[in-house]
Amino acid sequence: MNAQHMKRDLTSLSRQQIRQMYGVDDGADGINDKNLRHKKTYAAAGGQSRVIFFNESVGNNSKTLADTNMEENGKIPVSKDFLVEGFEVRPFAMAATEANRLLDLVELLNTGVLQLNYKDKPRFEDGPLINFVAQRSLIGVDATTGEGEPVYFMLRNPILIEGGKNFNVALLWEGTTSPALTADVELDVRLLGQEIGSAKSA
Numbered sequence: 001m002n003a004q005h006m007k008r009d010l011t012s013l014s015r016q017q018i019r020q021m022y023g024v025d026d027g028a029d030g031i032n033d034k035n036l037r038h039k040k041t042y043a044a045a046g047g048q049s050r051v052i053f054f055n056e057s058v059g060n061n062s063k064t065l066a067d068t069n070m071e072e073n074g075k076i077p078v079s080k081d082f083l084v085e086g087f088e089v090r091p092f093a094m095a096a097t098e099a100n101r102l103l104d105l106v107e108l109l110n111t112g113v114l115q116l117n118y119k120d121k122p123r124f125e126d127g128p129l130i131n132f133v134a135q136r137s138l139i140g141v142d143a144t145t146g147e148g149e150p151v152y153f154m155l156r157n158p159i160l161i162e163g164g165k166n167f168n169v170a171l172l173w174e175g176t177t178s179p180a181l182t183a184d185v186e187l188d189v190r191l192l193g194q195e196i197g198s199a200k201s202a
Contacts, residue, residue, distance in 0.1 A: 032195040046180035078164035080197035086154035089132040095183035
């Protein structure tokens, strides 16, 4: 399984060493423990084939820090890299009753595929979406360790996103369409990882 609890300790490595380890080169020192996040509303009507995340930044289309912490549309600033170590989907059902909220989450999260696209090619995909919800116990699914901690979807082999290169995360319902729900659901998609850049940006 990909699930684990600890992020990799990169503090002893330079940006150049990290780039060499993951197939890229040069750079300056500095590591910042950071998750990238982007929130969008899944419409109750459903019928979608895909929903794209990380294609908008703060200030674009009236997006604020409550929606995303992306600094540029669809890319990391060229002065930084980002090491993707895992994924998380945080769903917030907005139906009026608890029964309908649970119904909507089960209906939605048992479908779909999460796909990471980098340099215009798919680099990772898995599904259904329930695989990426750390706090599954909140929607009636036991997904805790013996210590009662959330289980995050962490990669055995992290993916380094270079600054200035296009990427996004897509939730896909290809070959079919996404399910209709009783009410909208907010989906907060997170890339768990570490930002690598200059010491000033760390």
